[in-house]
Amino acid sequence: MNLFADAIRWLLDPAQWTGSYALPVLFGQHLLYTFLSVLVAAALAMPAGWLIGHTGRGREAAVAISGAARAIPSFGLLILLVLLFGVLQVPAAALVTFVLLAIPSLLAGAYTGIEAIDRRVIDAAKAVGMTPWQVFWKVEFRLGLPLLIGGLRAATLQVIATVTIAGYVNLGGLGYPIIQGIPLGRFDEVLAGALLVAALALIADLLFAIAQRASVPAGVRAANGARSEDEPRARIRLRAPRLARS
Known part of the structure; x- marks a missing residue:
């Protein structure tokens, strides 16, 4: 309990709200990396997932890729890409790491959302004269949207958790207090950083849960x-x- 109180005091200390490593700056960096990573991953994974779900082709390859990507350790992948990209391209290496970790959930959410639709509904849409694009946009996309948002939700939470290790390569984010506090034995700082990451993840999860529920057609x-x-x-x-x- 004393450690928790110390963490709260550390968070409320005015010194943590000013300077280049102030909490608002770290929070903004964390959100920026998360937003960019999920945006790039969505641009890559969602069209591929929709194509797989619409045509039924390539599902086995998508499942294999998703499973293999989930097995990759995020910290090891980050260090490997930093070494490959070079020390001058650390932000790019980190972004690629986060994108690769976000793709599996988005890919799965995109194609399972369409696969879960009753085929009779799609056949009925074709029977009334809808074009393939109309079938996708008016039927498959809208009925598959809840599962797509579920994939987006899982990917975002994955990235929020993984961006924490960006502090290890001096890129800031809410993981910076954790990375900095461990070698110094400042466990109040470590706990404070963990609480901030957890709070951000819970807020994001709540917002996506509301969006997922609202996306279900009436x-x-x-x-x-x-x-x-x-x-x-x-x-x-x-x-x-x-x-x-x-």
Whole structure:
């Protein structure tokens, strides 16, 4: 409990709110790396995922790539890319690291969102004369949007957590107090940095959860609500013959 109080005092210390490593600066750097990484990863992964889901081709390769990318240790990948890019290109190496780690969740969310759609709905859209683009935009994209946002949610949380190691290569971010505090034995500073990263992740998760819920089409919500209301009645009808026999 004393360590937690020390961490709060460290956060409230005016010295932490001024200078080149002030908390607002570190917070802005963390958000910038996260936003750029997810944006680039989305631009690469989402079209590929939509194409896989729409055509049904390349799913095995996508699953294999996603699984392999998730197995890569983020810290080791960052150090490897820093060595390959050179010390003058550390920001680019870090950005590539974060992008590679965000791609699997976005790719999976894009193609599973379309694959999960009932094929009869797509056949009905084609039967009424919709073009392939209209089928994608008006049916597949909108019905697959909740799972796509779920992939975006997972990717963003992954990147928020991984950007913490950017402080190890002197790129700032909310991981800087953690990286700086460990060798100095300043565990109040370490805990304060961890609390900030956790708070940012929780806020992002809450916002994406709201967006994911709001993205469900009204017709789907109504159908799910009607189905949930009918389930108790169905159970009553199934139990009624047993009661009659008894």
